[in-house]
Amino acid sequence: xxxxxxxIAAGILAGTVSRLILLRSDYRQYPGYPHGYLxxxxxxxxxxxxxxxxxxxxxxxxxxxxxxxxxxxxQFREIRDMERRTLESLERTELIKRGLDYIEGIxxxxxxxNYLVMATAFITSLATQFGGLPAGGxxxxxxxxxxxxxxxxxxxxxxxxxxxxxxSFDGPTLMVDEIGLINVGLKNMREEILKNGLAVxxxxxxxxxxxxxxxxxxxxxxAFTAAVILGTKKDVxxxxxxxxxxxxxxxxxxxxxxxxxxRDMEQLIxxxxxxxxxxxxxxxxxxxxxxxRKAKEKVE
Amino acid sequence: MQGEISxxxxxxxxxxxxxxxxxxxxxARNEGELEKVAGxxxxxxxxxxxDLGNGCYILVRH
Numbered sequence: 001x002x003x004x005x006x007x008i009a010a011g012i013l014a015g016t017v018s019r020l021i022l023l024r025s026d027y028r029q030y031p032g033y034p035h036g037y038l039x040x041x042x043x044x045x046x047x048x049x050x051x052x053x054x055x056x057x058x059x060x061x062x063x064x065x066x067x068x069x070x071x072x073x074x075q076f077r078e079i080r081d082m083e084r085r086t087l088e089s090l091e092r093t094e095l096i097k098r099g100l101d102y103i104e105g106i107x108x109x110x111x112x113x114n115y116l117v118m119a120t121a122f123i124t125s126l127a128t129q130f131g132g133l134p135a136g137g138x139x140x141x142x143x144x145x146x147x148x149x150x151x152x153x154x155x156x157x158x159x160x161x162x163x164x165x166x167x168s169f170d171g172p173t174l175m176v177d178e179i180g181l182i183n184v185g186l187k188n189m190r191e192e193i194l195k196n197g198l199a200v201x202x203x204x205x206x207x208x209x210x211x212x213x214x215x216x217x218x219x220x221x222x223a224f225t226a227a228v229i230l231g232t233k234k235d236v237x238x239x240x241x242x243x244x245x246x247x248x249x250x251x252x253x254x255x256x257x258x259x260x261x262x263r264d265m266e267q268l269i270x271x272x273x274x275x276x277x278x279x280x281x282x283x284x285x286x287x288x289x290x291x292x293r294k295a296k297e298k299v300e
Numbered sequence: 301m302q303g304e305i306s307x308x309x310x311x312x313x314x315x316x317x318x319x320x321x322x323x324x325x326x327x328a329r330n331e332g333e334l335e336k337v338a339g340x341x342x343x344x345x346x347x348x349x350x351d352l353g354n355g356c357y358i359l360v361r362h
Contacts, residue, residue: 172351185349185357186339239348239362 004056006133011055011125014140015048016041018120018147022113040110043079047072047114051121055129072118080111095234096227096243101217101280108279109151116147154282156202156222157273159209164265165201165255167194176255177201179248189240193259196233198268202245202254207286210252215281219245222256222275229271231261306362309345312338314355323358 023040050072057065084107091097120143128136156162165177169190174181176199184190202222204210212218223243227234234241243258256272311325314334319325326341328334338349338357347359 171353183350185351186342187335188339189349237343237346239346242362 004059007056007125007128007136008049008052010128010133010136010140011052011121012045012048014124014136014144015051015117015121016045017140018144019044019048019113019117021144021148022116022151043076043114044117047076047117048121051118052125054122055125059129069118076111076114079114080107083107083110095236096224096232097220098224099217099220101215101278102221102224104280105221105276105278113151116151120144120147153279154277155273156275156277159205159212159277160273161203161205162269162272163201163203164269165199167197167199167257169194174257176246176257179246179253179255181244181246181255181257184240186240193240193257196263197257197259198230198263198265199255199257200265200268200272202256202272204252208284211283211285212277212281213247213252213254215278218278218281219247219254221278222254222272223258225275226256226258226260226268226271229274230258230264230267233259233261306360308358308360309347310341310359312341312357312359318354318356 019041023037023044050069054066054069057063084103087098087103087106088100091103120140123143124136124140127139131139168175169184170180172183172185172190174184174190174193179201184193202213204213223245227243232241232243234243241259243256245254245256247254256268258268260268308323311319311321311323312328312334313319313325314328314331316327326337328337334355334357338359341347341359342349345359345361347361350358350360352358
């Protein structure tokens with residue numbers, strides 16, 4: 001029995017460490033609070049235990065014991081629901097909204113990370129079972145690095161160029177370069193915006209990027225990230241200061257306007273570039289080219 | 301701000317002839333008063349002021 005104990009312990013340790021590392025890497029998506037960290041760490045521990053126990057269960061052999069993995073899947077779907085509900089209820093009082101797409105993305109990420117933890121624990125305990133503790137250690141490090149690589153999604157900086165842009169008014173319409181954003185009626189607001197506002201232009205590098213920027217949820221996520229990092233002067237009674245992202249319908253480029261607390265252009269560009277590409281916004285119409293051509297040939 | 305229902309909460313106008321309808325309408329005597337009334341209403345209603353360009357401001361909650 002002691003050798004199984006080592007196998008299980010190795011799996012649990014590797015899984016929990018991997019959850020801890022993944023929890024640290026997602027600070028931008030989730031403003032951390034100790035209770036949240038604790039509950040996710042504990043859930044990660046449970047996921048790791050489930051993954052680690054699977055190997056000895058097969059070795060004993062207790063094949064039916066593996067069915068509890070199905071239970072684990074249900075359990076982790078609960079986590080997604082829990083995250084979504086928490087963020088949605090917080091959203092109501094949020095001045096700058098994350099947007100439902102962003103929330104869904106975060107919730108899905110939390111679910112997926114638990115599966116990854118389970119896989120890490122399973123593979124590590126498998127390696128420990130057949131190759132001993134040193135092999136288990138090596139495999140654990142590899143799987144943790146691999147899961148970290150797998151879970152780091154794309155960011156806006158990889159698919160778009162971000163450049164400083166000029167704020168101006170065309171009559172009452174607020175413009176970021178040539179993109180019209182919103183009608184601002186009050187003259188003192190216009191002066192204030194010209195004096196303290198910042199703007200950038202987000203230029204997609206290709207068609208895929210253009211379709212991602214086209215997504216409203218993605219644009220909301222960009223505005224949210226910028227507002228979190230630079231702060232915003234917006235308050236309930238100053239809707240004029242809401243950060244906005246609108247696109248030029250001819251070119252697909254987008255303009256972002258924000259009234260930051262910290263008026264730092266470099267920070268703003270960094271914030272926009274660091275915004276994660278949302279799973280729901282991500283699409284690759286350029287790859288669909290060959291299949292649509294085939295469909296077209298069929299029709300013709 | 302995006303994707304939600306917007307409502308016209310009030311209209312502030314210099315010109316009696318260009319406005320009528322459901323939302324409360326406030327008339328102003330000059331540009332200065334127009335700005336001032338629209339500004340106060342914006343704070344009271346938590347709404348945004350939009351300029352229609354014909355001496356009419358509307359207050360919209362987004």
